[in-house]
Amino acid sequence: MSFELFVASRYLRAKRKTRFISIVTVISVIGVATGVAALVIAMAINNGVQQDLQRHLLAATAHVNLMEKEPGFGIENWRSLVNEFKQVDHVDAVAPALYGEVMITTPIRSRGCIIKGIDPASEIEVAELLRHLEEGSLNDLVQPQGAMPGIIIGRRLADYVGARLQTEVSLINPQGESTPFGNMPVRKRFRVVGIFNSGFFEYDNSWVYTTLESAQQTLAIEDVINAIEVRLDDIDQAPAVAEVLREEAGPKYDALTWFERNRTVFNALQMEKLVTAIAIGLIMLVAALNILTSLVMMVMEKNKDIAILKSMGAGRAQIRRIFMWQGLVIGVTGTLAGLVLGHFLAWVCDKYHLLPLEPEVYGLEYVPFAPHLWDGVVVALAALAISYLITIYPSSSAARVAPVEVLRYE
Incomplete structure (x- = not known):
């Protein structure tokens, strides 16, 4: 384990002078986990509807149809x-x-x-x-x-x-x-x-x-x-x-594939998937702001520790990485928890048909869920990217702490 990650993990586990920081950290993890789980479930629903629709269409229709123009x-x-x-x-x-x-x-x-x-x-x-x-x-x-x-x-x-x-x-x-x-x-x-x-x-x-x-x-x-x-x-x-x-x-005839005959429906599902991802992505961004709040307050509380570390030879880059690691640990924890929770809930809902629908309205008897591995990877990378970007400001602030100013009256 690197020096920066060791210090970051100690900071996260240590008792705080201000209990509010610990609460904000926990809320940050829960917020990221909730956002990731919600996005996994939303994409699983979209995939499930698309797969179910495709399965039903191909069960009743052919792959290619020749008709008069x-x-x-x-x-x-x-x-x-x-x-x-x-x-x-x-x-x-x-x-x-x-x-x-x-x-x-x-x-x-x-x-x-x-x-x-x-x-x-x-x-x-x-x-x-x-x-x-x-x-x-x-x-x-x-x-x-x-x-x-x-x-x-x-x-x-x-x-x-x-x-x-x-x-x-x-x-x-x-x-x-x-x-x-x-x-x-x-x-x-x-x-x-x-x-x-x-x-x-x-x-x-x-x-x-x-x-x-x-x-x-x-x-x-x-x-x-x-x-x-x-x-x-x-x-x-x-x-x-x-x-x-x-x-x-x-020339009198045209051959249409099964997808071309249903292009409007599948395009609408793809657009819905994109809009859903953007909407829930904004929720994840709000959750990530809690990470920013937690790190800013952490920097303020650990000013003296930062000054001591720098006086002992720690460079700016090392101090910056300490707080970046803190943000990433929070992000990784929330992301992993969200992935597990999202896939578990999607599996349970699909297996036991927990969300029934009105077939007359939706054409389906229940909400199908089909989580894809690639969707989970994309969601995880997006959550980690947001968590990383949100650490840039507080980690840079920590790196700029002047040991002389902080320790002058100690």
């Missing part, structure tokens, strides 16, 4: 495009999809929903949502010729309209099909063969799945689709693969 008559040559896309590097699976807006009705209630027409065999290779149904089986989606077509619906939607397995429901397309008398709504009956529970409110509350053929009949369109979904073996290759798909599909 301008809404038209749909993708007519989708079968040939699907076969071409399967040959592209990093492509694991390709599936056709048809999206539309309809109304689901039962004798009890009605609600607007999103219908997704799929090829069941391809869909489970592209998205994970239907791989593990809460009730029913994906195999039952394809019904024998002449039987009522099957449909899979979200848990919350099923509860709202009062649907259970084998319940008959109707899907109504208000736009309908053209007739000599104008557009007539299309109504098609389905049998519920599966119920999924993704844990993501938007899907569970408003999505239904059926076969591609049944969706086309409900939406009153020919053998076309409006999306080709692609799953990759490496999600980081999504931008490069999207560019290849654009070139192969032609």
Whole structure:
């Protein structure tokens, strides 16, 4: 242990003439620890929400989606495009999809929903949502010729309209099909063969799945689709693969990655993380001012000791380092305590779901926490940097103490 650190640690442990200095020192440690813990928890929440959102999105959607640039008559040559896309590097699976807006009705209630027409065999290779149904089986989606077509619906939607397995429901397309008398709504009956529970409110509350053929009949369109979904073996290759798909599909179509389709949400989360870090960083700065107060009062109390040390040969740099070490010891203690406290609270809250949410409002059932090691490192370095900078003034004041002036009347 160096001379400066030894003296600094003795000063911190020694009994004080003024008890107020000890109280301020303790408050300084608590303040730094609280600020660090709060920042760790805030970043863990942001990371948790982002990871949960990404997980739910990738469970229900593909890594890359090919769609028309301008809404038209749909993708007519989708079968040939699907076969071409399967040959592209990093492509694991390709599936056709048809999206539309309809109304689901039962004798009890009605609600607007999103219908997704799929090829069941391809869909489970592209998205994970239907791989593990809460009730029913994906195999039952394809019904024998002449039987009522099957449909899979979200848990919350099923509860709202009062649907259970084998319940008959109707899907109504208000736009309908053209007739000599104008557009007539299309109504098609389905049998519920599966119920999924993704844990993501938007899907569970408003999505239904059926076969591609049944969706086309409900939406009153020919053998076309409006999306080709692609799953990759490496999600980081999504931008490069999207560019290849654009070139192969032609100028009428655009390929968007999962991130591009949700860019606004993720950018908002990143901005929120930055704003939160700045706000709590200001709290840490206020806590660090207590370190400044403690060191200034320490210098005033230890004037005589400083004079004696300098008269015994201690240089200005050594005196300066003594008080810098004091500030850093306070900062390190508070930072370590804050890191442990923050990560512990984040782990407990995430494991036991201590902060429930309203899914209707937030889309999540509870606040997720995901502390990252790198975030902890950044927070610790920031706290230590603030603690170091705050020691410059009091340590410089201590170094300027004149032994002759202090010891003249001793």
